Amino acid sequence: MTAYILRRILLILPTMLGIMLLTFAMVQFAPGGPVEQLIAKLSGTDPGATANFSGGGGDFSGRPGQGGVPGDVSAPSKYRGAQGLDPEFIAMLEKQFGFDKPAYERFGILLWNYLRFDFGESYFRDTSVLNLIREKLPVSISLGLWMTLLSYAISIPLGIRKAVRDGSRFDVSTSAVIIVGYAIPGFLFAVFMIVLFAGGSFLQVFPLRGLVSENWSELPWYLKITDYFWHLTLPLVAMALSAFATTTFLTKNSFLEEIRKQYVMTAQAKGLTENQVLYGHVFRNAMLIVIAGFPGAFIGAFFAGSLLIETIFSLEGIGLLSFESLVTRDYPVVFATVYIFSLMGLALNLLSDLIYMWVDPRIDFESREV
Numbered sequence: 001m002t003a004y005i006l007r008r009i010l011l012i013l014p015t016m017l018g019i020m021l022l023t024f025a026m027v028q029f030a031p032g033g034p035v036e037q038l039i040a041k042l043s044g045t046d047p048g049a050t051a052n053f054s055g056g057g058g059d060f061s062g063r064p065g066q067g068g069v070p071g072d073v074s075a076p077s078k079y080r081g082a083q084g085l086d087p088e089f090i091a092m093l094e095k096q097f098g099f100d101k102p103a104y105e106r107f108g109i110l111l112w113n114y115l116r117f118d119f120g121e122s123y124f125r126d127t128s129v130l131n132l133i134r135e136k137l138p139v140s141i142s143l144g145l146w147m148t149l150l151s152y153a154i155s156i157p158l159g160i161r162k163a164v165r166d167g168s169r170f171d172v173s174t175s176a177v178i179i180v181g182y183a184i185p186g187f188l189f190a191v192f193m194i195v196l197f198a199g200g201s202f203l204q205v206f207p208l209r210g211l212v213s214e215n216w217s218e219l220p221w222y223l224k225i226t227d228y229f230w231h232l233t234l235p236l237v238a239m240a241l242s243a244f245a246t247t248t249f250l251t252k253n254s255f256l257e258e259i260r261k262q263y264v265m266t267a268q269a270k271g272l273t274e275n276q277v278l279y280g281h282v283f284r285n286a287m288l289i290v291i292a293g294f295p296g297a298f299i300g301a302f303f304a305g306s307l308l309i310e311t312i313f314s315l316e317g318i319g320l321l322s323f324e325s326l327v328t329r330d331y332p333v334v335f336a337t338v339y340i341f342s343l344m345g346l347a348l349n350l351l352s353d354l355i356y357m358w359v360d361p362r363i364d365f366e367s368r369e370v
Contacts, residue, residue: 005350012346019342020114020335024107027331033099034123034329110335119336124328129336132321139211139310139317142232147239148294155244156290159251160278166256182245187308190238194312198234206234209314235313247290254286291355294348 027033091100098106113120119129162171198208207213213227258264259282267277307319318337325333 005354008350008353012343015346016339016342017111020111020339021107023335023338024103024110027334028103030329034331036329114335114339119339120332122325122333123330125330125333129332132333133318133336133340136316136318136321139315140319142211142228143235143239143309143315143317146232147236147243150236150240151244151247152294154240155247156251156287158244159248160255162248162252163255163259164274164278166252178245178248182242184241186238186241187312189241190234190309190312193234193238207231211315235309235315238312239309251286251290254289255282258282258286288356291352294352294355 098109101109117130119133121128122132125132158174162174165171193206194208195202197203197205207230211228211231212224213219213231216224216227219227255278264277264282267281272280307323309315310317310320318341321333322337324330325337
Protein backbone atom coordinates (compact mmCIF):
# COMPACT_ATOMS: atom_id res chain seq x y z
CA MET A 1 0.00 0.00 0.00
CA THR A 2 2.77 2.44 0.95
CA ALA A 3 4.71 1.67 -2.21
CA TYR A 4 1.63 2.29 -4.35
CA ILE A 5 0.94 5.66 -2.70
CA LEU A 6 4.58 6.66 -3.16
CA ARG A 7 4.47 5.73 -6.86
CA ARG A 8 1.29 7.75 -7.35
CA ILE A 9 2.80 10.78 -5.61
CA LEU A 10 5.92 10.55 -7.78
CA LEU A 11 3.75 10.37 -10.90
CA ILE A 12 2.14 13.68 -9.94
CA LEU A 13 5.36 15.53 -10.79
CA PRO A 14 5.63 14.59 -14.52
CA THR A 15 1.85 14.91 -14.89
CA MET A 16 1.88 18.45 -13.52
CA LEU A 17 4.89 19.26 -15.71
CA GLY A 18 2.98 18.12 -18.80
CA ILE A 19 -0.15 20.09 -17.85
CA MET A 20 1.77 23.30 -17.22
CA LEU A 21 3.87 22.87 -20.38
CA LEU A 22 0.75 22.37 -22.50
CA THR A 23 -0.98 25.38 -20.91
CA PHE A 24 2.11 27.55 -21.33
CA ALA A 25 2.51 26.51 -24.99
CA MET A 26 -1.14 27.29 -25.76
CA VAL A 27 -0.75 30.75 -24.24
CA GLN A 28 2.20 31.51 -26.52
CA PHE A 29 -0.02 31.15 -29.59
CA ALA A 30 -3.09 32.90 -28.15
CA PRO A 31 -3.69 36.32 -29.73
CA GLY A 32 -4.37 39.41 -27.67
CA GLY A 33 -1.85 38.95 -24.87
CA PRO A 34 -1.47 41.35 -21.93
CA VAL A 35 0.81 43.70 -23.88
CA GLU A 36 -1.75 43.97 -26.68
CA GLN A 37 -4.53 44.40 -24.13
CA LEU A 38 -2.76 47.39 -22.61
CA ILE A 39 -1.87 48.85 -26.00
CA ALA A 40 -5.55 48.66 -26.96
CA LYS A 41 -6.52 50.51 -23.79
CA LEU A 42 -3.88 53.19 -24.27
CA SER A 43 -4.74 53.70 -27.94
CA GLY A 44 -8.46 53.89 -27.21
CA THR A 45 -9.37 50.90 -29.39
CA ASP A 46 -10.68 48.93 -26.43
CA PRO A 47 -14.33 49.66 -25.55
CA GLY A 48 -13.49 49.69 -21.85
CA ALA A 49 -10.36 51.75 -22.25
CA THR A 50 -9.40 54.16 -19.51
CA ALA A 51 -7.13 57.16 -19.70
CA ASN A 52 -4.69 55.89 -17.06
CA PHE A 53 -2.84 52.68 -16.33
CA SER A 54 -0.28 52.43 -13.60
CA GLY A 55 1.70 49.22 -13.19
CA GLY A 56 4.56 48.11 -11.00
CA GLY A 57 7.10 48.77 -13.77
CA GLY A 58 6.29 52.44 -14.37
CA ASP A 59 3.67 55.03 -15.19
CA PHE A 60 1.91 54.37 -18.50
CA SER A 61 -0.47 57.27 -18.23
CA GLY A 62 0.39 58.75 -21.63
CA ARG A 63 1.82 62.01 -20.23
CA PRO A 64 4.94 63.21 -22.10
CA GLY A 65 8.16 62.94 -20.16
CA GLN A 66 6.70 60.60 -17.54
CA GLY A 67 6.94 57.15 -19.13
CA GLY A 68 4.05 57.84 -21.50
CA VAL A 69 3.58 56.89 -25.13
CA PRO A 70 6.02 58.70 -27.40
CA GLY A 71 4.88 59.34 -30.91
CA ASP A 72 7.37 57.55 -33.14
CA VAL A 73 5.01 56.60 -35.96
CA SER A 74 7.66 54.96 -38.10
CA ALA A 75 8.62 52.09 -35.81
CA PRO A 76 7.09 48.74 -36.82
CA SER A 77 5.87 46.41 -34.09
CA LYS A 78 4.95 42.75 -33.73
CA TYR A 79 1.92 43.76 -31.62
CA ARG A 80 -1.40 44.54 -33.23
CA GLY A 81 -2.41 48.15 -32.77
CA ALA A 82 1.11 49.24 -31.74
CA GLN A 83 1.89 51.23 -34.89
CA GLY A 84 3.09 54.67 -33.93
CA LEU A 85 4.33 53.66 -30.48
CA ASP A 86 7.96 54.09 -29.50
CA PRO A 87 9.84 50.73 -29.53
CA GLU A 88 11.37 51.70 -26.18
CA PHE A 89 7.89 51.98 -24.73
CA ILE A 90 6.94 48.56 -26.15
CA ALA A 91 10.12 47.12 -24.63
CA MET A 92 9.17 48.68 -21.30
CA LEU A 93 5.76 47.01 -21.50
CA GLU A 94 7.36 43.65 -22.31
CA LYS A 95 9.65 44.01 -19.30
CA GLN A 96 6.67 44.99 -17.15
CA PHE A 97 4.89 41.74 -18.01
CA GLY A 98 8.03 39.59 -18.13
CA PHE A 99 7.98 39.08 -21.91
CA ASP A 100 11.49 40.41 -22.37
CA LYS A 101 12.86 36.90 -21.73
CA PRO A 102 12.71 33.91 -24.08
CA ALA A 103 9.84 31.46 -23.62
CA TYR A 104 11.96 28.62 -22.21
CA GLU A 105 13.42 30.92 -19.55
CA ARG A 106 9.97 32.22 -18.55
CA PHE A 107 8.69 28.64 -18.29
CA GLY A 108 11.62 27.66 -16.08
CA ILE A 109 11.01 30.63 -13.79
CA LEU A 110 7.30 29.75 -13.64
CA LEU A 111 8.03 26.14 -12.62
CA TRP A 112 10.53 27.19 -9.96
CA ASN A 113 8.09 29.70 -8.48
CA TYR A 114 5.15 27.31 -8.56
CA LEU A 115 7.11 24.60 -6.78
CA ARG A 116 7.32 27.10 -3.92
CA PHE A 117 3.66 28.13 -4.39
CA ASP A 118 4.77 31.60 -5.42
CA PHE A 119 2.20 32.64 -8.03
CA GLY A 120 3.36 36.22 -8.43
CA GLU A 121 1.26 39.33 -8.97
CA SER A 122 -1.83 39.79 -11.10
CA TYR A 123 -1.21 41.82 -14.27
CA PHE A 124 -4.31 43.96 -13.98
CA ARG A 125 -5.28 43.78 -10.30
CA ASP A 126 -3.17 45.48 -7.68
CA THR A 127 -2.69 42.39 -5.53
CA SER A 128 -0.96 39.03 -5.49
CA VAL A 129 -2.52 36.01 -7.21
CA LEU A 130 -2.51 34.10 -3.92
CA ASN A 131 -4.54 36.84 -2.24
CA LEU A 132 -7.01 36.84 -5.13
CA ILE A 133 -7.49 33.08 -4.90
CA ARG A 134 -7.77 33.25 -1.11
CA GLU A 135 -10.53 35.87 -1.42
CA LYS A 136 -12.54 33.77 -3.91
CA LEU A 137 -12.06 30.34 -2.29
CA PRO A 138 -14.89 30.57 0.29
CA VAL A 139 -17.48 30.91 -2.49
CA SER A 140 -16.11 28.06 -4.62
CA ILE A 141 -15.58 25.74 -1.65
CA SER A 142 -19.12 26.43 -0.44
CA LEU A 143 -20.67 25.73 -3.84
CA GLY A 144 -18.49 22.74 -4.68
CA LEU A 145 -18.53 21.01 -1.31
CA TRP A 146 -22.21 21.41 -0.44
CA MET A 147 -23.39 20.68 -3.98
CA THR A 148 -21.36 17.46 -4.12
CA LEU A 149 -22.55 16.34 -0.68
CA LEU A 150 -26.15 17.23 -1.52
CA SER A 151 -25.92 15.42 -4.84
CA TYR A 152 -24.52 12.23 -3.32
CA ALA A 153 -26.90 12.39 -0.35
CA ILE A 154 -29.84 12.35 -2.80
CA SER A 155 -28.41 10.14 -5.54
CA ILE A 156 -27.17 7.15 -3.56
CA PRO A 157 -30.31 6.41 -1.47
CA LEU A 158 -32.54 7.16 -4.47
CA GLY A 159 -30.46 4.96 -6.78
CA ILE A 160 -30.56 2.07 -4.29
CA ARG A 161 -34.31 2.43 -3.89
CA LYS A 162 -34.83 2.49 -7.64
CA ALA A 163 -32.71 -0.66 -8.03
CA VAL A 164 -34.69 -2.52 -5.37
CA ARG A 165 -38.00 -1.46 -6.97
CA ASP A 166 -36.86 -1.73 -10.57
CA GLY A 167 -39.75 -1.41 -13.02
CA SER A 168 -42.25 -0.26 -10.39
CA ARG A 169 -44.32 2.92 -10.58
CA PHE A 170 -41.89 4.58 -8.17
CA ASP A 171 -38.96 3.74 -10.45
CA VAL A 172 -40.67 5.00 -13.61
CA SER A 173 -42.02 8.22 -12.06
CA THR A 174 -38.73 9.18 -10.42
CA SER A 175 -36.86 8.45 -13.66
CA ALA A 176 -39.19 10.83 -15.51
CA VAL A 177 -38.62 13.59 -12.93
CA ILE A 178 -34.84 13.07 -13.02
CA ILE A 179 -34.68 13.17 -16.82
CA VAL A 180 -36.75 16.35 -16.96
CA GLY A 181 -34.54 17.96 -14.29
CA TYR A 182 -31.41 16.89 -16.15
CA ALA A 183 -32.71 18.44 -19.38
CA ILE A 184 -33.31 21.86 -17.81
CA PRO A 185 -30.15 24.04 -17.94
CA GLY A 186 -29.05 25.07 -14.47
CA PHE A 187 -28.66 28.75 -15.38
CA LEU A 188 -32.18 28.86 -16.82
CA PHE A 189 -33.62 27.36 -13.64
CA ALA A 190 -31.54 29.86 -11.63
CA VAL A 191 -33.12 32.77 -13.49
CA PHE A 192 -36.57 31.24 -12.92
CA MET A 193 -35.96 30.98 -9.16
CA ILE A 194 -34.67 34.55 -9.00
CA VAL A 195 -37.83 35.79 -10.68
CA LEU A 196 -40.00 33.70 -8.40
CA PHE A 197 -38.23 33.83 -5.01
CA ALA A 198 -35.63 36.62 -5.05
CA GLY A 199 -37.70 39.69 -5.72
CA GLY A 200 -37.74 39.44 -9.50
CA SER A 201 -41.52 39.73 -9.89
CA PHE A 202 -43.16 37.72 -7.13
CA LEU A 203 -41.70 36.79 -3.73
CA GLN A 204 -38.73 38.22 -1.83
CA VAL A 205 -37.76 35.13 0.18
CA PHE A 206 -34.08 34.65 -0.64
CA PRO A 207 -31.23 37.15 -1.18
CA LEU A 208 -30.13 37.88 -4.73
CA ARG A 209 -26.39 38.31 -4.32
CA GLY A 210 -23.43 37.48 -2.09
CA LEU A 211 -22.45 34.55 0.10
CA VAL A 212 -23.45 36.26 3.36
CA SER A 213 -25.27 39.44 4.41
CA GLU A 214 -23.45 42.73 4.93
CA ASN A 215 -23.98 42.57 8.70
CA TRP A 216 -22.86 38.92 8.92
CA SER A 217 -19.91 39.69 11.23
CA GLU A 218 -22.29 41.28 13.76
CA LEU A 219 -24.64 38.28 13.96
CA PRO A 220 -24.46 35.61 16.70
CA TRP A 221 -22.94 32.30 15.59
CA TYR A 222 -26.25 30.48 15.06
CA LEU A 223 -27.62 33.30 12.89
CA LYS A 224 -24.36 33.32 10.92
CA ILE A 225 -24.95 29.67 9.98
CA THR A 226 -28.57 30.38 9.08
CA ASP A 227 -27.61 33.41 6.99
CA TYR A 228 -24.88 31.44 5.20
CA PHE A 229 -27.22 28.63 4.11
CA TRP A 230 -29.98 31.14 3.36
CA HIS A 231 -27.73 32.71 0.72
CA LEU A 232 -26.66 29.31 -0.62
CA THR A 233 -30.14 27.85 -1.07
CA LEU A 234 -30.96 29.11 -4.57
CA PRO A 235 -27.47 28.57 -6.08
CA LEU A 236 -27.29 25.03 -4.69
CA VAL A 237 -30.76 24.10 -5.92
CA ALA A 238 -29.92 25.45 -9.39
CA MET A 239 -26.66 23.49 -9.52
CA ALA A 240 -28.04 20.28 -8.04
CA LEU A 241 -31.07 20.11 -10.33
CA SER A 242 -29.21 18.12 -12.95
CA ALA A 243 -26.13 17.10 -10.97
CA PHE A 244 -27.60 14.05 -9.25
CA ALA A 245 -29.13 12.47 -12.39
CA THR A 246 -25.94 10.73 -13.56
CA THR A 247 -25.03 9.49 -10.08
CA THR A 248 -28.56 8.23 -9.43
CA PHE A 249 -28.70 6.13 -12.59
CA LEU A 250 -25.12 4.97 -12.07
CA THR A 251 -25.96 3.83 -8.54
CA LYS A 252 -29.13 2.09 -9.70
CA ASN A 253 -27.43 0.22 -12.55
CA SER A 254 -24.49 -0.76 -10.38
CA PHE A 255 -26.78 -2.17 -7.68
CA LEU A 256 -28.93 -3.96 -10.25
CA GLU A 257 -25.87 -5.68 -11.65
CA GLU A 258 -24.74 -6.82 -8.20
CA ILE A 259 -28.22 -7.89 -7.04
CA ARG A 260 -28.45 -10.38 -9.91
CA LYS A 261 -25.21 -12.14 -8.97
CA GLN A 262 -25.01 -15.55 -7.38
CA TYR A 263 -23.63 -14.43 -4.02
CA VAL A 264 -26.75 -12.31 -3.40
CA MET A 265 -29.05 -15.29 -3.96
CA THR A 266 -26.82 -17.33 -1.64
CA ALA A 267 -27.09 -14.67 1.07
CA GLN A 268 -30.87 -14.52 0.67
CA ALA A 269 -31.07 -18.33 0.88
CA LYS A 270 -29.25 -18.15 4.22
CA GLY A 271 -32.13 -16.07 5.59
CA LEU A 272 -30.49 -12.62 5.62
CA THR A 273 -32.84 -9.64 5.52
CA GLU A 274 -32.99 -7.29 2.55
CA ASN A 275 -31.03 -4.59 4.38
CA GLN A 276 -28.37 -7.10 5.47
CA VAL A 277 -27.93 -8.25 1.87
CA LEU A 278 -27.94 -4.73 0.44
CA TYR A 279 -25.66 -3.01 2.93
CA GLY A 280 -23.65 -5.96 4.16
CA HIS A 281 -22.77 -7.52 0.80
CA VAL A 282 -23.97 -5.54 -2.22
CA PHE A 283 -23.08 -2.04 -1.06
CA ARG A 284 -19.30 -2.28 -1.01
CA ASN A 285 -19.19 -3.88 -4.47
CA ALA A 286 -21.77 -1.62 -6.10
CA MET A 287 -20.35 1.60 -4.68
CA LEU A 288 -16.90 1.22 -6.22
CA ILE A 289 -17.92 2.69 -9.58
CA VAL A 290 -19.82 5.50 -7.84
CA ILE A 291 -16.80 6.41 -5.71
CA ALA A 292 -14.65 6.53 -8.85
CA GLY A 293 -16.67 9.46 -10.11
CA PHE A 294 -16.33 11.53 -6.94
CA PRO A 295 -13.13 13.45 -7.86
CA GLY A 296 -14.53 14.51 -11.22
CA ALA A 297 -17.87 15.49 -9.69
CA PHE A 298 -16.20 17.59 -7.00
CA ILE A 299 -13.80 19.36 -9.36
CA GLY A 300 -16.63 20.00 -11.82
CA ALA A 301 -18.84 21.51 -9.13
CA PHE A 302 -15.92 23.39 -7.59
CA PHE A 303 -14.73 24.98 -10.81
CA ALA A 304 -16.38 24.76 -14.22
CA GLY A 305 -19.88 23.91 -13.12
CA SER A 306 -20.25 26.99 -10.93
CA LEU A 307 -19.23 29.65 -13.48
CA LEU A 308 -22.71 30.58 -14.71
CA ILE A 309 -24.23 30.21 -11.24
CA GLU A 310 -21.57 32.51 -9.78
CA THR A 311 -22.33 35.08 -12.47
CA ILE A 312 -26.12 34.94 -12.07
CA PHE A 313 -26.06 35.16 -8.26
CA SER A 314 -23.15 37.64 -8.10
CA LEU A 315 -20.93 35.18 -6.27
CA GLU A 316 -17.28 35.98 -6.87
CA GLY A 317 -15.64 32.56 -6.86
CA ILE A 318 -12.71 30.85 -8.56
CA GLY A 319 -14.74 29.94 -11.64
CA LEU A 320 -15.67 33.53 -12.40
CA LEU A 321 -12.16 34.75 -11.54
CA SER A 322 -10.59 32.23 -13.94
CA PHE A 323 -12.95 33.14 -16.77
CA GLU A 324 -12.40 36.87 -16.38
CA SER A 325 -8.64 36.36 -16.17
CA LEU A 326 -8.68 34.30 -19.35
CA VAL A 327 -10.64 37.00 -21.18
CA THR A 328 -8.30 39.78 -20.01
CA ARG A 329 -5.18 37.61 -20.51
CA ASP A 330 -4.20 37.89 -16.85
CA TYR A 331 -1.82 34.96 -17.25
CA PRO A 332 -0.52 34.67 -13.66
CA VAL A 333 -4.09 34.06 -12.46
CA VAL A 334 -4.82 31.65 -15.34
CA PHE A 335 -1.68 29.58 -14.69
CA ALA A 336 -2.24 29.56 -10.94
CA THR A 337 -5.83 28.30 -11.18
CA VAL A 338 -4.84 25.61 -13.70
CA TYR A 339 -1.99 24.53 -11.41
CA ILE A 340 -4.10 24.44 -8.26
CA PHE A 341 -7.04 22.58 -9.77
CA SER A 342 -4.83 20.08 -11.58
CA LEU A 343 -3.02 19.37 -8.33
CA MET A 344 -6.34 19.02 -6.51
CA GLY A 345 -7.66 16.64 -9.18
CA LEU A 346 -4.62 14.37 -8.95
CA ALA A 347 -4.77 14.37 -5.16
CA LEU A 348 -8.48 13.51 -5.21
CA ASN A 349 -7.84 10.65 -7.63
CA LEU A 350 -5.38 9.21 -5.13
CA LEU A 351 -7.93 9.75 -2.35
CA SER A 352 -10.49 7.92 -4.46
CA ASP A 353 -8.22 4.87 -4.62
CA LEU A 354 -7.78 4.94 -0.85
CA ILE A 355 -11.57 5.06 -0.43
CA TYR A 356 -11.75 2.03 -2.74
CA MET A 357 -9.67 0.11 -0.25
CA TRP A 358 -11.78 1.31 2.67
CA VAL A 359 -15.01 0.21 0.94
CA ASP A 360 -13.55 -3.11 -0.23
CA PRO A 361 -10.43 -4.28 1.66
CA ARG A 362 -9.98 -7.09 -0.87
CA ILE A 363 -8.46 -4.60 -3.33
CA ASP A 364 -4.68 -5.05 -3.36
CA PHE A 365 -2.83 -1.91 -4.37
CA GLU A 366 0.61 -3.43 -3.88
CA SER A 367 0.16 -5.78 -6.85
CA ARG A 368 -1.56 -3.16 -9.01
CA GLU A 369 0.32 -1.61 -11.89
CA VAL A 370 0.13 2.18 -11.95
